[in-house]
Amino acid sequence: MRLRIAVDAMGGDHAPASIVEGAIAAARAWGDTVLLVGLEPRVRAEVDRVGARGAQIEIVHADEVVGMDEPAVSSLRRKKRSSIRVAARLVADGQADAFVSAGNTGAVMANLKVALGLLDGVDRPALAAVLPNRQGVSVWLDVGANVDTRPSHLVQFAIMGFLYSRGVIGVAQPRVGVLSIGEEEGKGNEATREVARRLRACGPGINFIGNVEGRDLFSGRADVIVCDGFIGNVTLKAIEAVSETTGLFLREEIERRWLARAGALLMRGAFRSFRRRVHYEEYGGVPLLGLRGAAIIGHGRSSPRAIQNAVRVAGEFVRQKVNDRIRDEMARLPAGVVDGSDATEAEAAL
Amino acid sequence: MRLRIAVDAMGGDHAPASIVEGAIAAARAWGDTVLLVGLEPRVRAEVDRVGARGAQIEIVHADEVVGMDEPAVSSLRRKKRSSIRVAARLVADGQADAFVSAGNTGAVMANLKVALGLLDGVDRPALAAVLPNRQGVSVWLDVGANVDTRPSHLVQFAIMGFLYSRGVIGVAQPRVGVLSIGEEEGKGNEATREVARRLRACGPGINFIGNVEGRDLFSGRADVIVCDGFIGNVTLKAIEAVSETTGLFLREEIERRWLARAGALLMRGAFRSFRRRVHYEEYGGVPLLGLRGAAIIGHGRSSPRAIQNAVRVAGEFVRQKVNDRIRDEMARLPAGVVDGSDATEAEAAL
Numbered sequence: 001m002r003l004r005i006a007v008d009a010m011g012g013d014h015a016p017a018s019i020v021e022g023a024i025a026a027a028r029a030w031g032d033t034v035l036l037v038g039l040e041p042r043v044r045a046e047v048d049r050v051g052a053r054g055a056q057i058e059i060v061h062a063d064e065v066v067g068m069d070e071p072a073v074s075s076l077r078r079k080k081r082s083s084i085r086v087a088a089r090l091v092a093d094g095q096a097d098a099f100v101s102a103g104n105t106g107a108v109m110a111n112l113k114v115a116l117g118l119l120d121g122v123d124r125p126a127l128a129a130v131l132p133n134r135q136g137v138s139v140w141l142d143v144g145a146n147v148d149t150r151p152s153h154l155v156q157f158a159i160m161g162f163l164y165s166r167g168v169i170g171v172a173q174p175r176v177g178v179l180s181i182g183e184e185e186g187k188g189n190e191a192t193r194e195v196a197r198r199l200r201a202c203g204p205g206i207n208f209i210g211n212v213e214g215r216d217l218f219s220g221r222a223d224v225i226v227c228d229g230f231i232g233n234v235t236l237k238a239i240e241a242v243s244e245t246t247g248l249f250l251r252e253e254i255e256r257r258w259l260a261r262a263g264a265l266l267m268r269g270a271f272r273s274f275r276r277r278v279h280y281e282e283y284g285g286v287p288l289l290g291l292r293g294a295a296i297i298g299h300g301r302s303s304p305r306a307i308q309n310a311v312r313v314a315g316e317f318v319r320q321k322v323n324d325r326i327r328d329e330m331a332r333l334p335a336g337v338v339d340g341s342d343a344t345e346a347e348a349a350l
Numbered sequence: 351m352r353l354r355i356a357v358d359a360m361g362g363d364h365a366p367a368s369i370v371e372g373a374i375a376a377a378r379a380w381g382d383t384v385l386l387v388g389l390e391p392r393v394r395a396e397v398d399r400v401g402a403r404g405a406q407i408e409i410v411h412a413d414e415v416v417g418m419d420e421p422a423v424s425s426l427r428r429k430k431r432s433s434i435r436v437a438a439r440l441v442a443d444g445q446a447d448a449f450v451s452a453g454n455t456g457a458v459m460a461n462l463k464v465a466l467g468l469l470d471g472v473d474r475p476a477l478a479a480v481l482p483n484r485q486g487v488s489v490w491l492d493v494g495a496n497v498d499t500r501p502s503h504l505v506q507f508a509i510m511g512f513l514y515s516r517g518v519i520g521v522a523q524p525r526v527g528v529l530s531i532g533e534e535e536g537k538g539n540e541a542t543r544e545v546a547r548r549l550r551a552c553g554p555g556i557n558f559i560g561n562v563e564g565r566d567l568f569s570g571r572a573d574v575i576v577c578d579g580f581i582g583n584v585t586l587k588a589i590e591a592v593s594e595t596t597g598l599f600l601r602e603e604i605e606r607r608w609l610a611r612a613g614a615l616l617m618r619g620a621f622r623s624f625r626r627r628v629h630y631e632e633y634g635g636v637p638l639l640g641l642r643g644a645a646i647i648g649h650g651r652s653s654p655r656a657i658q659n660a661v662r663v664a665g666e667f668v669r670q671k672v673n674d675r676i677r678d679e680m681a682r683l684p685a686g687v688v689d690g691s692d693a694t695e696a697e698a699a700l
């Protein structure tokens with residue numbers, strides 16, 4: 001089945017050039033139709049520059065562009081014809097099967113929530129990062145779609161992550177862990193202890209293995225790691241920074257020594273292969289799970305290769321019917337596990 | 351002034367050998383007296399092996415040892431004559447000026463709280479990591495002494511971190527930030543927004559610069575970074591793991607290529623210098639702030655060099671009168687900033 005994938009051609013630090021180039025490569029490589037959404041003359045110029053032979057491409061005009069640093073709320077209110085919104089509407093209206101953008105993450109999430117709405121049984125969407133570990137890759141969510149989540153939300157994240165890992169990553173029985181301090185059952189804070197209690201109540205279907213620690217983001221001990229979006233976002237940014245700082249410090253030490261500079265030249269192949277293994281662009285962006293529609297959010301710095309992989313991941317999301325499975329599983333859960341019984345008193349009074 | 355520093359000779363993966371070696375080197379290098387606390391025959395054998403000429407060393411017998419994986423609570427109840435407890439009691443009784451251990455972190459924290467108690471004005475102790483950044487080092491707390499902290503506790507952490515940075519790290523006017531998502535004033539979760547509000551109310555003395563992000567743990571934008579111990583612990587472990595995994599992946603790529611292996615040999619000097627710059631052992635362990643006494647906790651894997659530096663840091667903690675300054679500053683703060691006005695209803699009812 002040929003899918004139709006809407007790509008926000010104007011989103012990303014290197015848009016529209018890198019986006020169009022990656023989208024055309026994706027259409028060619030994966031055989032789906034890519035709808036390039038953005039300022040028509042600029043997108044067409046890029047398509048002409050790259051050449052679209054052998055690729056099914058359509059251009060959909062959108063006459064507004066959301067800046068990478070624009071506040072999400074203002075983009076939502078003032079730019080109703082942005083490329084982000086138009087691409088999201090294509091999915092909502094059934095004219096496209098999936099959405100891809102490397103634009104302003106806050107604006108993309110806000111527009112997707114408004115345009116697509118949430119799946120039945122899901123109260124909050126979750127941003128799921130895909131991380132390389134010693135054995136394969138893990139799915140880690142939420143890395144920043146929400147702050148101030150309740151235990152019932154984290155249970156929903158666990159189920160969505162489990163089904164995404166099985167459907168898109170291809171793990172047969174993904175092991176699900178809660179990110180906490182210490183592996184023992186009683187360890188953690190109030191919220192994680194409650195999440196663990198509820199996940200155990202879900203039964204064997206979810207394959208819950210208990211608490212995991214920060215180090216397990218890379219150990220491969222769990223295939224799905226669940227946490228609050230505040231912690232996920234802080235930790236993700238710290239991980240990105242430690243990698244960059246490591247590279248920077250190492251380069252400084254190499255620059256000081258001619259012998260080391262020669263050594264670095266000999267190591268180029270190893271560095272390149274290492275980079276391919278750990279670099280986000282091979283993982284094709286992160287899904288925003290829980291929406292009525294498939295949506296993949298790329299890194300702002302997305303290269304053509306990253307966009308090409310994001311379109312591939314979007315296609316797998318649709319083909320594996322991840323959303324149907326999430327909806328079915330939410331309906332099947334025992335009472336009290338994901339319902340609002342943990343709403344605070346103030347919320348319950350509303 | 352010659353200080354007396356109590357070192358838990360039995361704590362750490364390489365105890366007592368590495369601990370005794372590092373402690374003797376410290377006594378020789380910094381001129382303080384080191385009290386080696388542990389099983390007398392084993393400690394004495396190590397002292398004889400290393401040789402203590404030119405070092406002021408005393409051995410204090412303690413006939414129990416807490417294992418590295420023993421639960422903190424059981425060590426507290428069942429091993430009242432452990433090297434950890436005896437060393438902590440030496441500080442409590444005024445027979446030593448400071449405490450150093452690379453033993454079981456949970457047991458060390460629990461024993462220190464019981465033996466020393468908290469400073470006036472401090473409700474919770476905080477574990478403060480010292481991290482290298484692009485410009486120098488930052489102090490980051492709490493990295494795991496507490497879970498489920500309230501905003502008033504984080505304000506106390508900010509003040510303790512500020513005074514530690516000034517006294518021990520030597521930053522004249524340390525910039526204090528709250529770890530959050532997004533730098534803008536309104537960003538964050540309920541807790542961080544309340545902490546920021548209170549820190550602004552503290553006035554210019556504390557040099558509060560607002561929110562910082564995960565990436566700022568390494569950017570040098572703040573000298574002191576404050577967070578909840580749950581987030582701090584998860585993030586610290588993730589950072590350690592990403593560094594180890596990076597090294598592992600890179601070694602695997604190098605092993606596959608003979609050219610790269612040759613390159614790695616040429617780069618040895620650069621790698622070594624890089625390691626010195628980022629390695630924990632140069633920073634000498636992390637202080638547990640807020641106690642009636644100076645206490646430095648070393649990494650379980652502490653080498654002799656790490657212990658030597660931990661003893662140095664313990665001495666600076668005492669000489670710079672960090673605890674007197676914390677107590678004075680807590681007394682000076684405006685009402686409502688660090689008092690219990692944010693206690694939950696359940697707590698207030700007790």
